[in-house]
Amino acid sequence: MLRTDTGRLSLILLFTPFALWILLLIVLPQIGIGYLSLQVKLAPRVYEFGLANYFEFLNEPIYWNTLLRTAWISVLVTVLALLVGFPVAYYIAKIARKRSRAALFLLCLIPLWVSDLVRAFGWILLLRETGVFSSLLQGAGLIGEPVELLYNDVTVVMGLVYTVVLFMIVPLVSTMDGMDNALIEAGYNLGGSRFTVLRRIVIPYAMPGIVAGCIIVFMLCAGSYLTPVLLGGKNSMWFTEQIYQQFITRYNWEAGATFGCVLLAFTSLAVWLGLKLTGQNLASTVAKD
Numbered sequence: 001m002l003r004t005d006t007g008r009l010s011l012i013l014l015f016t017p018f019a020l021w022i023l024l025l026i027v028l029p030q031i032g033i034g035y036l037s038l039q040v041k042l043a044p045r046v047y048e049f050g051l052a053n054y055f056e057f058l059n060e061p062i063y064w065n066t067l068l069r070t071a072w073i074s075v076l077v078t079v080l081a082l083l084v085g086f087p088v089a090y091y092i093a094k095i096a097r098k099r100s101r102a103a104l105f106l107l108c109l110i111p112l113w114v115s116d117l118v119r120a121f122g123w124i125l126l127l128r129e130t131g132v133f134s135s136l137l138q139g140a141g142l143i144g145e146p147v148e149l150l151y152n153d154v155t156v157v158m159g160l161v162y163t164v165v166l167f168m169i170v171p172l173v174s175t176m177d178g179m180d181n182a183l184i185e186a187g188y189n190l191g192g193s194r195f196t197v198l199r200r201i202v203i204p205y206a207m208p209g210i211v212a213g214c215i216i217v218f219m220l221c222a223g224s225y226l227t228p229v230l231l232g233g234k235n236s237m238w239f240t241e242q243i244y245q246q247f248i249t250r251y252n253w254e255a256g257a258t259f260g261c262v263l264l265a266f267t268s269l270a271v272w273l274g275l276k277l278t279g280q281n282l283a284s285t286v287a288k289d
Contacts, residue, residue, distance in 0.1 A: 030264070036257035053258040063242060063259070067266060070239040073153065074221035075270075077160040081168040081217050082210065084161065089172030089209075090202070094181065105173075108166050116163065120230040123159050124150060127231075151233030159227045164220050168213035175209025176202070211280045215271050222267050239263055 040052040057063050092104050111119060126132045127149035137143045149155065183205070187197040203210070228238035243263070246256035275281060 033257045033260050036254060037261045039254050041254055053254050054262070056255070057258055057262060066237050066242055067239050067262065069237055070222055071266065071270065073157060073160075074218050077157055077164065077221045078168075078214050078217045080157065080161050081165045082214060085165050085168035085172060085213065086206075086210075089169045090176060092169070093173045093176040094179070094184070108169055111162065112166060116224075116226045117230075119163065120159060120227050123155070123162075123231055127155060150231060151235065153232070156228050156232045156236065159231045160221050160224060163224070163227055164217045167216045167220060171209040171212040171216070172206060173209075175206050175212075179205045207278065208280060211275065211278055214274065218270065218274075219267055222263065 037053055038049050038051070039047040040050045041047055088108070092101055096104055124131070128134070129146045129148045129150075131149070133149060134143075134146045137147065138145070179202070183201055184197055187201045192200065223240060225238070225240040225244065228236045229241055232238065239259070240263075243256050243259045246252045246259055
């Protein structure tokens, strides 16, 4: 009995900091944002509860177009991050020697040693009109004058993929590391080609990691601000920029809170649809039996 009580006390003590972190930094602020989004301003310091802010959002096409554009580019970045990260994760988990895995993970972590702001300015130094790439192209005689490689969707996608690809690699490595190599060898012994083994054995086993990585990457992209704004310029048309403008530029906190709730609901719906289409659930993306 004493041992049971000690175990419960230990569990409570270990879980309390995490529960407080979730409650104070995620749940309560989101409740406050939701409450603020339902306040309709009638006059200075005069408010009433209603859905007028949401109706205003629905009636403004530019807001919807920006949200859909953000979602589309986020999906594209997620797919590209999966295509780039899957081979890297497979090599780390199944091919690389145990001694070199730590070094490979370290190489993947290096971009996270600096902030998003510094990384974005690094891309600007490379791609601006007087940057490294433009100078190299001129030096090679491929172009006759400086060319501006910034402020377009391609640059935004490249910057986002570079930023989030690690968050795709980590869950993939964690999942595929638990796969028995005998399964792959059995597939080859039964006459399967590399593509067949990949399609019939590796990908189904790694599906929880794929789904987990896609969820993380998609949410990070949809909620990103610095990279799309700095690399996309004034015409980036990113939804988080709309939220920033409502809060900071226009000082319309009710509309900003509404946009934040819409983004949360939209991304949650996208994740739910992704789970349904892949036949996965949140429990299976956390751990594989």
